[in-house]
Amino acid sequence: MFLAEVTGTVWATKKVDNLANLRFLVVRPGKLHKKADDEYVIVADVLGAGPGEQVICAYGHAARRAICPENPSSLSIEAAVIGIVDKLDITETSTES
Amino acid sequence: MFLAEVTGTVWATKKVDNLANLRFLVVRPGKLHKKADDEYVIVADVLGAGPGEQVICAYGHAARRAICPENPSSLSIEAAVIGIVDKLDITETSTES
Amino acid sequence: MFLAEVTGTVWATKKVDNLANLRFLVVRPGKLHKKADDEYVIVADVLGAGPGEQVICAYGHAARRAICPENPSSLSIEAAVIGIVDKLDITETSTES
Amino acid sequence: MFLAEVTGTVWATKKVDNLANLRFLVVRPGKLHKKADDEYVIVADVLGAGPGEQVICAYGHAARRAICPENPSSLSIEAAVIGIVDKLDITETSTES
Amino acid sequence: MFLAEVTGTVWATKKVDNLANLRFLVVRPGKLHKKADDEYVIVADVLGAGPGEQVICAYGHAARRAICPENPSSLSIEAAVIGIVDKLDITETSTES
Numbered sequence: 001m002f003l004a005e006v007t008g009t010v011w012a013t014k015k016v017d018n019l020a021n022l023r024f025l026v027v028r029p030g031k032l033h034k035k036a037d038d039e040y041v042i043v044a045d046v047l048g049a050g051p052g053e054q055v056i057c058a059y060g061h062a063a064r065r066a067i068c069p070e071n072p073s074s075l076s077i078e079a080a081v082i083g084i085v086d087k088l089d090i091t092e093t094s095t096e097s
Numbered sequence: 098m099f100l101a102e103v104t105g106t107v108w109a110t111k112k113v114d115n116l117a118n119l120r121f122l123v124v125r126p127g128k129l130h131k132k133a134d135d136e137y138v139i140v141a142d143v144l145g146a147g148p149g150e151q152v153i154c155a156y157g158h159a160a161r162r163a164i165c166p167e168n169p170s171s172l173s174i175e176a177a178v179i180g181i182v183d184k185l186d187i188t189e190t191s192t193e194s
Numbered sequence: 195m196f197l198a199e200v201t202g203t204v205w206a207t208k209k210v211d212n213l214a215n216l217r218f219l220v221v222r223p224g225k226l227h228k229k230a231d232d233e234y235v236i237v238a239d240v241l242g243a244g245p246g247e248q249v250i251c252a253y254g255h256a257a258r259r260a261i262c263p264e265n266p267s268s269l270s271i272e273a274a275v276i277g278i279v280d281k282l283d284i285t286e287t288s289t290e291s
Numbered sequence: 292m293f294l295a296e297v298t299g300t301v302w303a304t305k306k307v308d309n310l311a312n313l314r315f316l317v318v319r320p321g322k323l324h325k326k327a328d329d330e331y332v333i334v335a336d337v338l339g340a341g342p343g344e345q346v347i348c349a350y351g352h353a354a355r356r357a358i359c360p361e362n363p364s365s366l367s368i369e370a371a372v373i374g375i376v377d378k379l380d381i382t383e384t385s386t387e388s
Numbered sequence: 389m390f391l392a393e394v395t396g397t398v399w400a401t402k403k404v405d406n407l408a409n410l411r412f413l414v415v416r417p418g419k420l421h422k423k424a425d426d427e428y429v430i431v432a433d434v435l436g437a438g439p440g441e442q443v444i445c446a447y448g449h450a451a452r453r454a455i456c457p458e459n460p461s462s463l464s465i466e467a468a469v470i471g472i473v474d475k476l477d478i479t480e481t482s483t484e485s
Contacts, residue, residue, distance in 0.1 A: 001315075001332070001333040001334070001368065001369060001370050002331075002332065002333060003301070003317075003331065003333060007187055007188055008185065008186050008187035008188050009185075009186045010100070010153065010182055010184070010185050010186075011182070011183045011184045011185075011186075012153055012180030012181055012182050012183055013181075013183050014144055014180065014181040014183075015144070015153070015179060015180030015181070016144070016162075016163040016166075016179045016180065017166070018162065018163075018166065019179060019180065024098075024153065024180075026100075026185070026187060030331075031330055031331065039128055040099075040100065040127075040128065041098070041099065042098035042099060042100060042153055043098070047305055047306070047307070051188035052188070056301065056303055056306070056315065056333055058367055058368060058369045058370075059369050060157060060158070060351060060369055061158070061351070061352070061355075061364065061369070062355070062366065062367045062368050062369040063367070063369075064158075064159070065307075065309065065364070065365070065366065065367045066307040066309075066367040069307075069308070069309065072364075073158065073162070073169075074162070075159065075162065076155055076159045076160070076162045076163040076177075076179045077098065077155060077159050077179070078098060078155045078156050078157055078158070078159040078160075079098050079155075080367075082306060082307045082310060082367045082368070083303030083305065083306030083307065083310065083315075084303055084304075084305040084306070085301055085302070085303050086302045086303055086304050086305075087301070087302045088299065088300075088301050088302075088317065089299050089300045089301070089302075090298055090299035090317060091298055091299050091342035091343070104284055104285055105282065105283050105284035105285050106282075106283045107197065107250065107279055107281070107282050107283070108279070108280045108281045108282075108283075109250055109277030109278055109279050109280055110278075110280050111241055111277065111278040111280075112241070112250070112276060112277030112278070113241070113259075113260040113263075113276045113277065114263070115259065115260075115263065116276060116277065121195075121250065121277075123197075123282070123284060136225055137196075137197065137224075137225065138195070138196065139195040139196060139197060139250055140195070148285040149285070157254060157255070158255070161255075161256070170255065170259070170266075171259070172256065172259065173252055173256045173257070173259045173260040173274075173276045174195065174252060174256050174276070175195060175252045175253050175254055175255070175256040175257075176195050176252075201478055201479055202476065202477050202478035202479050203476075203477045204391070204444065204473055204475070204476050204477070205473070205474045205475045205476075205477075206444055206471030206472055206473050206474055207472075207474050208435055208471065208472040208474075209435070209444070209470060209471030209472070210435070210453075210454040210457075210470045210471065211457070212453065212454075212457065213470060213471060218389075218444065218471075220391075220476070220478060234390075234391065234418075235389070235390065236389035236390060236391060236444055237389070245479035246479070254448060254449070255449070258449075258450070267449065267453070267460075268453070269450065269453065270446055270450045270451070270453045270454040270468075270470045271389065271446060271450050271470070272389060272446045272447050272448055272449070272450040272451075273389050273446075292412075292429070292430035292431070292465065292466060292467050293428075293429065293430060294398070294414075294428065294430060321428075322427055322428065338402055338403070338404070347398065347400055347403070347412065347430055349464055349465060349466045349467075350466050351448060351466055352448070352449070352452075352461065352466070353452070353463065353464045353465050353466040354464070354466075356404075356406065356461070356462070356463065356464045357404040357406075357464040360404075360405070360406065363461075371464075373400075373403060373404045373407060373464045373465070374400030374402065374403030374404065374407065374412075375400055375401075375402040375403070376398055376399070376400050377399045377400055377401050377402075378398070378399045379396065379397075379398050379399075379414070380396050380397045380398070380399075381395055381396035381414060382395055382396050382439035382440070
């Protein structure tokens, strides 16, 4: 999975049928020690994450299971928010220096 | 999923049987804040996306489900357009500066 | 999926049993506007693609379905040629400049 | 799979239901001959790996099978620790020079 | 799939149950025309590949099928050796210059 910051929303009226009523966020994967770079990923979200929040995202089956637990394979998505970050505890170990 | 701009079409007469009648687009994944770079992805499309349009694309099972909802695993594709973008709303948060 | 140029063949006598009689090509994924770079991907092929030809390749289930439609999950491959390119039509749109 | 060093923990109270009680680590994939770079991956862990330990991580079904062997597809994760490294034996062969 | 050179072995006593008795190699994916770079991948192996040998590796279901043909989904691995390279025949085509 990856950490990312929610930076926007994307709307698509014309889309695959199984995606009706789904919310799509634009998130920027983070690298923690640097400014987040300029790559974006589109993720589905049912947790209500908002701009500026840090989220944990997953790809593939994991994403479909997060959005539609009762029938994951019915969805045409491959990325989703699976959690909203409360706290991140990074330990800098000696092997870094 | 990723955002991309439709930049072309690719034709292949000699192809795997389960791909007959499928339309393949050449799309260029975007990075939003930069000029799109020079990498391309080939995606199947049933939504009718045209050159210059921004699309949301997905990989894997999600792509097959978008193209052939009744029997996704019958297809030899692993990328597809899942939506055509109407509007993109990016919020620049304070963590960027 | 990705576009690539067929640049060679690789032989392996000692291999997983389910790969007997399969043909493995070395292909170089293209970026269209640049000289192709020096990264290579190994793909299975049943379409008879030859050196210098442009091919469309797919990963994962899509690749296994291309090589063995009747029993895709029996194969230990995750990349394959799914089509040989006849024509590529790239439209340069105004967002590039 | 990839080798990584455990560098932290991430907490998310608001998360997908099937992730209750799971432990999420922040790991830094290694490149062995360089200082590890600044990219991070979030992985689930049931082996009890701690900060500074080297771990082997896997993506996708492999990760879900590691965390929930009896029902892997019930989980919304796509990366996990599959082993804690005891010893790493790298042979520098002549093709490197 | 990708070509790689076997460069080492990794041992993990504490690991997921379904990985008991599996052999894990450290391989370095090659780029053919350059010195191999410093990134490593961990792969399972049942073909007996040794240091310095060139191997073809695959990810995901393909890897599990290579290691445990009778029950691939029981394994927590996502990369494996699928063949040991005998000969590599690269054709330099005119599009390179």
